[in-house]
Amino acid sequence: MADLENSTDDSIIICEDVHKWFDDFHVLRGITTSFERAEKVVICGPSGSGKSTFIRTINRLETHQRGRIIVDGIELSDDLRNIERIRQEVGMVFQQFNLFPHLTVLENITLSPIWVKKTARSQAESEALALLERVGIEEHAHKLPAQISGGQQQRVAIARALAMQPRIMLFDEPTSALDPEMINEVLDVMRELAASGMTMLVVTHEMGFAREVADRIIFMDEGKIVEEAPPAVFFDNPQNERTQLFISQTLQH
Amino acid sequence: MEERESNQAIRPPTASKNILQWLKENLFNTWYNTLLTFLAAGFLYVVLTGILTWAFTEANWGVIPANLQIFLVGAYPRAEIWRIWVVIYTLSVLAGLSAGIWGGLALRLALVIGSLGGGIGIIVAFFPIVPWNRLGLLAGVVLLIGSLFWSRRSKGLRPWVLGGWLLSFPWTMIWLHGFGGLATVFTSSWGGLLLTLILAAVGIVVSFPLGVLLALGRRSSLPTIKWASTAYIETVRGVPLVTILFMAQIMVPIFLPDFRIDKILRAMLGITLFSAAYMAENVRGGLQAIPRGQYEAAHALGLNYPLMMLLIILPQALRSVIPAIVGQFISLFKDTSLVAVIGLLDLLGIAKTVIANPDWLGLQAEVYLFAAVVYFVFSYSMSYISQKIEEALGVA
Numbered sequence: 037m038a039d040l041e042n043s044t045d046d047s048i049i050i051c052e053d054v055h056k057w058f059d060d061f062h063v064l065r066g067i068t069t070s071f072e073r074a075e076k077v078v079i080c081g082p083s084g085s086g087k088s089t090f091i092r093t094i095n096r097l098e099t100h101q102r103g104r105i106i107v108d109g110i111e112l113s114d115d116l117r118n119i120e121r122i123r124q125e126v127g128m129v130f131q132q133f134n135l136f137p138h139l140t141v142l143e144n145i146t147l148s149p150i151w152v153k154k155t156a157r158s159q160a161e162s163e164a165l166a167l168l169e170r171v172g173i174e175e176h177a178h179k180l181p182a183q184i185s186g187g188q189q190q191r192v193a194i195a196r197a198l199a200m201q202p203r204i205m206l207f208d209e210p211t212s213a214l215d216p217e218m219i220n221e222v223l224d225v226m227r228e229l230a231a232s233g234m235t236m237l238v239v240t241h242e243m244g245f246a247r248e249v250a251d252r253i254i255f256m257d258e259g260k261i262v263e264e265a266p267p268a269v270f271f272d273n274p275q276n277e278r279t280q281l282f283i284s285q286t287l288q289h
Numbered sequence: 290m291e292e293r294e295s296n297q298a299i300r301p302p303t304a305s306k307n308i309l310q311w312l313k314e315n316l317f318n319t320w321y322n323t324l325l326t327f328l329a330a331g332f333l334y335v336v337l338t339g340i341l342t343w344a345f346t347e348a349n350w351g352v353i354p355a356n357l358q359i360f361l362v363g364a365y366p367r368a369e370i371w372r373i374w375v376v377i378y379t380l381s382v383l384a385g386l387s388a389g390i391w392g393g394l395a396l397r398l399a400l401v402i403g404s405l406g407g408g409i410g411i412i413v414a415f416f417p418i419v420p421w422n423r424l425g426l427l428a429g430v431v432l433l434i435g436s437l438f439w440s441r442r443s444k445g446l447r448p449w450v451l452g453g454w455l456l457s458f459p460w461t462m463i464w465l466h467g468f469g470g471l472a473t474v475f476t477s478s479w480g481g482l483l484l485t486l487i488l489a490a491v492g493i494v495v496s497f498p499l500g501v502l503l504a505l506g507r508r509s510s511l512p513t514i515k516w517a518s519t520a521y522i523e524t525v526r527g528v529p530l531v532t533i534l535f536m537a538q539i540m541v542p543i544f545l546p547d548f549r550i551d552k553i554l555r556a557m558l559g560i561t562l563f564s565a566a567y568m569a570e571n572v573r574g575g576l577q578a579i580p581r582g583q584y585e586a587a588h589a590l591g592l593n594y595p596l597m598m599l600l601i602i603l604p605q606a607l608r609s610v611i612p613a614i615v616g617q618f619i620s621l622f623k624d625t626s627l628v629a630v631i632g633l634l635d636l637l638g639i640a641k642t643v644i645a646n647p648d649w650l651g652l653q654a655e656v657y658l659f660a661a662v663v664y665f666v667f668s669y670s671m672s673y674i675s676q677k678i679e680e681a682l683g684v685a
């Protein structure tokens with residue numbers, strides 16, 4: 037259990053009593069935790085428990101209204117420059133891929149390096165091709181997103197996020213919108229990324245992936261962290277009864 | 290081998306119908322369709338024979354060539370018309386260069402412009418006018434094609450050509466108005482198709498970015514900007530263009546008595562501000578269709594607001610509303626004819642003065658038909674270009 041007291045110098049993300057409301061609806065109810073460099077954390081929990089909202093506060097796609105979030109030494113506030121700096125350090129992969137449909141695969145990947153990081157086009161392109169090779173779809177570089185499969189689109193989305201050379205990667209249910217036969221090609225890319233030492237926060241229902249890759253599993257319910265533990269403890273000896281129920285339900289089917 | 294044969298077996302049947310079969314299947318397949326076909330054919334026959342008989346036996350087409358110059362340029366002095374040619378040649382060269390450098394859409398646009406020029410040249414050739422004009426248009430087409438081939442694929446010219454387009458408007462105005470040793474031609478003598486095209490071009494080129502900004506403003510999260518944009522759009526959309534044109538004539542001098550703003554400039558202002566409100570609503574329709582995930586992905590990649598809008602949101606939003614935007618351009622082009630009510634002599638205004646001329650009494654039909662054909666040719670060209678743009682972007 038990592039909370040503020042034992043957050044170390046190695047903590048790359050520190051969350052301290054984070055609260056968020058949608059109008060009157062209290063979505064995040066005091067989240068305190070921290071994440072270490074190169075740590076892989078899987079976040080799970082029932083639908084509507086605030087998992088997406090929580091990881092989206094970390095790159096400020098959602099604003100928190102109370103508490104503090106510090107990413108790589110920068111505190112998230114309304115200061116636009118901080119937000120832009122943090123977004124360059126934090127890559128995000130969405131459930132619906134969110135590729136830009138009017139741009140080719142290659143252009144999707146080079147867009148941000150060229151315009152935000154001011155990388156030379158030729159360099160950005162050769163880096164993008166290397167990334168595409170890493171995720172195994174270099175032959176589709178000049179296609180439009182609509183011309184490749186869902187699994188391939190999600191791998192492009194991962195490559196696109198990696199092109200900014202982030203230190204942290206957020207994944208929000210990256211395989212939930214995929215046909216079953218495509219889930220593994222995406223999980224394989226994520227496994228490889230985990231092995232490369234990336235800091236990863238992954239919201240997922242893929243418990244096999246969690247058991248294999250995660251250093252720690254966070255279970256959320258009703259806007260709170262109910263339990264967090266290494267996978268062995270989490271699956272084999274869960275402490276909280278809501279966790280027990282969730283695990284028994286998820287592992288059944 | 291077998292595989293290939295079975296593949297051939299399931300090929301779609303090739304359409305090898307002859308005309309008679311087509312007629313039978315499409316026009317005479319049921320008794321009521323047959324009846325409708327005969328009714329329509331009868332109606333077309335009556336109308337067409339009427340029009341053609343009139344056009345070839347009764348109509349006095351002499352009024353058109355006799356007044357062609359004022360139809361085209363209004364009261365622009367004959368001795369200075371060469372300056373209009375300078376402008377036409379500049380634009381031809383720019384269009385040709387763009388087509389050569391960018392290819393694709395720019396090429397199609399240039400071809401449309403070129404064939405318009407060539408077409409008008411051929412028509413003009415049938416009328417007894419100064420031979421000079423015929424050669425003039427031909428020279429324009431030659432310049433266009435020449436610069437097209439000269440600049441093929443020279444990407445290095447891009448910034449120059451873009452700069453050229455930016456400067457083309459002041460360049461046009463300076464030449465038309467006169468500078469240095471040239472005689473000044475006051476805007477009060479600009480007229481005819483020249484004036485119509487200037488008003489439409491300025492209206493289109495300025496109201497488009499203005500409309501985009503208003504649409505973004507209306508969706509802004511900053512209340513002042515949002516309210517101001519909304520109030521502007523709704524106000525303008527609630528007032529007829531004629532009213533706005535009158536107000537631009539009467540109110541501007543009241544509010545700014547020390548400025549003597551040119552009449553044509555005031556008309557441009559009225560048309561542009563009017564069109565921008567409609568443009569904004571078209572663009573807003575496109576913006577609404579963009580899923581939230583596109584904004585989120587752009588934010589997550591560290592794009593700031595202007596970059597996100599320019600690179601991600603607007604390209605998608607605009608291509609989905611091209612037909613509506615071009616429709617707005619076409620109505621703007623035709624609406625320029627309303628400036629006749631504030632005393633400007635655009636193509637339609639000229640048509641009215643020609644009809645009022647005692648030499649040409651009773652020739653309304655000929656004159657209005659001519660004006661209608663000119664409006665149609667330009668409007669249809671825009672519509673055609675829009676279809677080509679849609680095809681090129683794969684949104685049709």
Ligand SMILES: Nc1ncnc2c1ncn2[C@@H]1O[C@H](COP(=O)(O)OP(=O)(O)O)[C@@H](O)[C@H]1O
Nearest residue numbers: 058061063081082083084085086087088089090
């Ligand atoms: N933009 C929003 N406006 C209002 N309510 C929202 C918004 N986004 C999410 N919610 C609500 O917040 C709760 C948590 O959502 P979410 O973080 O997406 O949950 P999870 O990802 O765990 O399924 C849900 O009840 C959802 O309906």
Ligand SMILES: [Mg+2]
Nearest residue numbers: 087088089209
């Ligand atoms: Mg979610």
